[in-house]
Amino acid sequence: MSIPQQGGGPIERFEQLAEYIESGCKPKDDWRIGTEHEKFGYCKDTLKPLPYDGPRSIKAMLEGLRDRFGWTPVYEQDNIIGLTFPDGSNVSLEPGGQLELSGAPLESIHQTCDEVNEHLREVQTVAEEIGARFIGLGAAPIWRHEDMPMMPKGRYRLMTDYMGKVGTHGTQMMYRTCTVQVNLDFASEADMVQKMRVALSLQPVATALFANSPFFEGKVNGHKSWRSRIWRSLDDARTGMLPFFFEDGMGFQRYVDYVLDVPMYFVYRDGKYINALGQSFRDFLKGELPALPGEKPTLSDWADHLTTVFPEARVKKYIEMRGADGGPWRRLCALPALWVGLLYDQTALDAAWDLAKGWDAETREALRVAASVDGLQGEAAGIKLLDLAREVVAIAEDGLKARAMPGASGMIPNEVHFLDALKESVASGMAPADELLEKYYGEWDGDLSRVYAEYSY
Template sequence: MILLTTLLLVASLKTSGGTEHEKFGFEFETLRPIKYKQIAALLNGIAARFEWEKIMEGDNIIGLKKGNRSISLEPGGQFELSGTPFKTLHQTCDELNSHLYQAKTVGEEMGIGFLGLGFQPKWKPQDIPRVPKVRYDIMQNYFNNNGLPQVEALLMTCSVQVNLDYSSEADMIKKMRTGLTLQPLAAAMFANSPFSGGIPSGYLSIRSYKVNQVDKRRTGMLPFVFYDTFGFEQYVDYALDVPMMFVYRENKYIDCGGMSFRDFMAGKLPAIPGKVPTLSDWENHLTTIFPEVRLKRYMEMRGADGGTSDMLCALPAFWVGLLYDEVSLHNALDMIVHWTPEERQNLRNMVPMTGLRTPFQGRLLRHVAEDVLQWAKVSLMLINDSQLFCRFHYLGCLELRQTSIYIVLQDGLDRRGLNESSFLDPLKDVVGTGLTPADRLLDMFHNTWGNSVDPVFRERCY
């Protein structure tokens, strides 16, 4: 019980997250995925030229770190930037562009490009190189041993994720419910993975479909979040019963064979009998849970495909605009309050195929997106002569509006005088036309690419 109390305290600490995004590396000449040997050379090159610290596992380089940011590798060699928690979206986007510049500078000298899609468009699982990380071997063995066809979700997907903070348990509950309910809407707007095996897959986001097939015990829309009893303790109870994959002891990953963290707390983990967990064990366990919104010391919005740099900047703008302003957040809560569990789940199931054309409550999801996008945009806009503006993001001012105290932020402008709502412009085009990035790729595939997927490596190369 002491550990459980500690876990709840860890969960309730107010922190800020950044943006995380993944991308595929490929050879310009062959369009094939890059091998680990090339990945290692790429990481070493970035470390040497741009002064990053190497992260090693044994003799293998598996990532880089600098300050609060890191570059890591997903199971299929997907290149991931985990960004710094910044005060403004301009800083977040600047960091993203700096990272892409560094990766491209070193990669192009090696004949390597980076692809901004949500799913590997051409190659099959057996063509994807494996990253030499023991934890990934254990994860793949777990899925294989449980008869779960998850290899494609591990090796062939790329997502973009936004990490958001909360000020209290009550604030977490509001954001968690809104984030979960509207995650399918984000998946629709950012749908960018229509191809598999070199042909159209039948989905606008096959990444979203594949992720939805992963172990149901650790994924999904988390219906209990909408119960009146929901809070930190209920989320901890859920996570305690999700089967464990591994534990890290003495610089080694140990396969846990699907035992629960609750067993671990009781000292009943067969792999290390009599041992009880540390907070580090808990944090590692949470990384093996993949719901649409993941709760840690911050919330991870996990529903969007990887995409172009402007869409990567649009995603944090969307969620920050929607969730960090009390007016927009309550507009969203008022809209979703009567959505049934069946409606939420059906929306999640349909969106990978039909995107913004998904029918919902007598209209198209596109029309729901118009309302939600407008709320996000208004909350990000700068003050004018008759308005005061308070932005509740990374600044600890979530309670200010409730006490009628307002502040004016002067750092919402970039060097050109543009406010943060400009980051939503790509979504304005998507929602206005109803055409997702995937729809546009499919149009090019059928009408200008001669039914070949190869041009997508040029079209979506950073």
């Protein structure tokens, strides 16, 4: 989850809310790729999650990355809670100690994959020194809620209390799930709308291809992506498939109206999170927020509020693809390859929209559910997700070929090879969850603890 935003000064006109998002518009030559991925840290000998403090801890990881590799620390109330780097990348903490890299905005998947590789090598180095390891899965396979630490961030204390009032799975999401996502640019309002329609429609394909959470609390849970299942029972006011995006007249202002109707979590002031749970940003605009009576918001407050909506694809000054489980090392590069191939070439984008433009909201939601439950074996409204995934990956491949973005040496002509893991999945019909289940029922003989040794970074 996000660190406090630096969005700007006072909001003096209502139009500034949409203008803030619109300011993200960029010409195609300036489009970039930002990859984010989360991973679970655990103690190598006990297989328990890393606590925040102590010689073998999340704090020790952050301090080790700071001291060994030159990251700049970020503090909240004297606790180190993140790291930044001059290139724009940062490391942050999810509520249960999941370590997240938010990558720099880069030109190619070659570069973003190099960044991922370097980050994981740094993490491995520090983790080995303190007796820790990290693993990429969509959900913690064995740990229970009472096993999880809480990171010392005021935002998370507020959210934890609130989650139980608005849904049934909120704290599971916060403390025991991991994702990989990619952040991509748009050129204009119309381009944003087309990309978001494709992103929302095809997010179930990403969920199915990257499904990697068939276990929870030590048991097979009946879903290929339990992480996706969790999001369906979290908070209806701020999650889901955003059916209004497919209505006529969609644009920046319509998205602003949606976000304004999402209840607030907090206001960040002087290094502290002020409880504004359930309160209205519309009241804040009028100076009538109960948490800060008489005070009006800044653009930084608006930027913060934008980070508290959690649909399957999200708009800020860029678009976030949010449907995929965290996973193995090579799939951390496959996720940006999929979406860059689909969205950064106009012919591919049009082809992707042609696949989905005839679907109604019920079909899109049914595909979302089918992907969560059955992964690539899912089916809804007569659409087989494996067949759909095969078409989508082929379109992405064509898009990457058209981009023709070579590697640094020039020896690799494009970014197509980053799709190899997905091409293997559509050929075999198996996502990571299927491989995990095959091992669980086969060579592991039901011993789920073996996942740590075999699937850690």
